[in-house]
Amino acid sequence: MLRFVIRRIYYGVFVLLGVITLVFFLFNILPGDPARMMLGQRADMTSVDAINRELGLDAPAYMQYLRFLNDLSPVSIHNIETPESLWYPDSAKYAPFVELSSIGKTQIILKKPYLRRSYQSKRKVSEILAQAFPNTMLLATVSMGFAVIVSIFIGILTAIHKDSFFDRASLFVSVLGMSLPSFFAAILMAWLFAYVLADYTGLRMFGSLYTVDDFGRGEYLDLKNIILPAITLGIRPLAIIIELTRSSMLEVLSQDYIRTARSKGLTERRVIYRHGLRNALNPIVTTVSGWFASLMAGAVFVEYIFDWKGIGVVIVDGLEKYDFPVVMGAVLFIAVLLVIINIFVDIIYAWLDPRVKLT
Numbered sequence: 560m561l562r563f564v565i566r567r568i569y570y571g572v573f574v575l576l577g578v579i580t581l582v583f584f585l586f587n588i589l590p591g592d593p594a595r596m597m598l599g600q601r602a603d604m605t606s607v608d609a610i611n612r613e614l615g616l617d618a619p620a621y622m623q624y625l626r627f628l629n630d631l632s633p634v635s636i637h638n639i640e641t642p643e644s645l646w647y648p649d650s651a652k653y654a655p656f657v658e659l660s661s662i663g664k665t666q667i668i669l670k671k672p673y674l675r676r677s678y679q680s681k682r683k684v685s686e687i688l689a690q691a692f693p694n695t696m697l698l699a700t701v702s703m704g705f706a707v708i709v710s711i712f713i714g715i716l717t718a719i720h721k722d723s724f725f726d727r728a729s730l731f732v733s734v735l736g737m738s739l740p741s742f743f744a745a746i747l748m749a750w751l752f753a754y755v756l757a758d759y760t761g762l763r764m765f766g767s768l769y770t771v772d773d774f775g776r777g778e779y780l781d782l783k784n785i786i787l788p789a790i791t792l793g794i795r796p797l798a799i800i801i802e803l804t805r806s807s808m809l810e811v812l813s814q815d816y817i818r819t820a821r822s823k824g825l826t827e828r829r830v831i832y833r834h835g836l837r838n839a840l841n842p843i844v845t846t847v848s849g850w851f852a853s854l855m856a857g858a859v860f861v862e863y864i865f866d867w868k869g870i871g872v873v874i875v876d877g878l879e880k881y882d883f884p885v886v887m888g889a890v891l892f893i894a895v896l897l898v899i900i901n902i903f904v905d906i907i908y909a910w911l912d913p914r915v916k917l918t
Contacts, residue, residue, distance in 0.1 A: 567905060571898035578894040583627050586883045587620060615645045630673040631891070640664040674888035679880050684888035687873060692892075695862070695869030698792065699854035701785055706793035706800060707847055714804025715831065718812065729801060736798025741791065742860035748791045749864060788865040792858050796850040803846055807839035814838075848904040852897045 611617045615626055626645055629635045630652075637648040639661070648656065648668055656670035674684035717726045811817065812835055820830045862871030870889055877885035 563905075564902065567902045571902065574898055575891075575894055579628065579631060579891060580624075582887050582890050583624055584620075586887055587623070618645070630675065633672060634659065634667065634669055637666045637668060638664055639666045674891070675884035677877075677885050678882050684884050687885060688870065688888060688892050691868060691870045691873045694867060695871065696855060698785060698788055698858070698862070698867055698869060699851060701789040702792035702854055702858075703796065703847065703851045705789060706797035706850075710797045710800035711804050711836075711843070714801045715808060715836065717801070717805045718808035719831070721809065726805075729805075733798040733801045736794045737802075739794060741795060741858060742864065744794055745788070745791045745861045745864040748787050752787060784867075788861050788867050791865075792854060792861050796846070796854075799850075800843060800846055803842055804839065807842050808835060811835050811839045844904060844907055848900055848907075852900045855896050855900075 608617070615623055618626075629637075629646070635648075635653075636646075638644050638646040639648060641647060642649075648666060650656075652673050653668065653670045656668040658666060659669050660667040671685070674688070676683055677687060680687075713729055717729045720726055812831075817830060817834060820834050821827075825834075858869075859871035859874055861867070862869045863875050866872070870892070874886060874889050876882070877889065
């Protein structure tokens with residue numbers, strides 16, 4: 560098991576290196592002057608040049624890339640001779656850190672990855688993401704929990720009652736859910752429950768009774784704030800998992816060992832849940848993990864429409880303001896999440912199906 564995990568981490572590091580390289584060069588060819596974003600369009604050239612030197616933007620692209628890698632690496636190399644150097648281990652950037660080795664002018668330290676600072680707020684990007692991530696995690700967990708529980712239950716029923724009215728009705732609902740874009744579903748849900756049914760729900764999209772806390776923005780978390788965005792975000796994975804559970808269960812229930820289990824006199828419930836569902840879960844786990852990673856990454860449109868202060872809103876704000884460090888940090892954070900979730904999914908595969916080898 561340990562060898563398997565190490566191998567997956569090894570592959571994950573190379574994936575992350577590719578993402579880092581792509582993100583760095585992509586955002587470095589985009590239009591926009593960070594110095595003028597920080598100082599304003601009327602800033603004089605002397606101030607602009609000073610900011611560019613401070614950020615290291617006057618250095619060649621390859622030097623900026625190496626410094627970017629050094630900032631992101633938990634183990635980094637620094638020059639301790641010149642405090643004005645961009646390679647100096649500035650405590651304002653890297654603290655807290657632990658010195659691992661020091662050879663002459665070179666110091667090797669162990670630190671948290673440094674994702675730079677926001678051009679607009681001057682806050683560390685890591686602090687911005689740390690503030691937004693719990694909200695996104697809560698929304699994604701509730702959405703995925705709702706989708707998995709409801710969809711697996713319905714998928715099992717449709718497999719048992721194949722070609723019934725319930726089966727056809729669930730197929731119609733699934734196709735409708737899969738074809739409904741998240742941003743349109745969010746607008747539709749907000750319009751329906753906060754405008755058409757406002758007198759019954761207590762939510763107000765327009766008028767004096769509207770409060771900013773209705774759609775998730777507020778000083779505290781409340782159950783009513785998460786219901787609409789969670790259901791909206793869970794519609795598409797719910798529709799997909801229903802059909803996947805149905806097809807996987809139908810395939811498993813046609814196998815010889817299921818007929819053998821029934822011939823031994825096992826109850827139908829035991830056959831379905833003990834022998835059928837467990838062997839049908841592999842493709843479902845793949846889908847659930849992929850969707851959960853996507854939701855954890857931040858459902859941008861849903862969070863933005865419901866004003867749910869998660870990573871999605873952070874990304875939109877960063878793109879609107881050309882705040883590249885924030886967007887780059889969010890993208891890299893998403894990549895790390897995907898790699899970690901994929902490793903856990905591979906381990907779950909082996910637990911669900913002994914035929915899967917940890918290689």
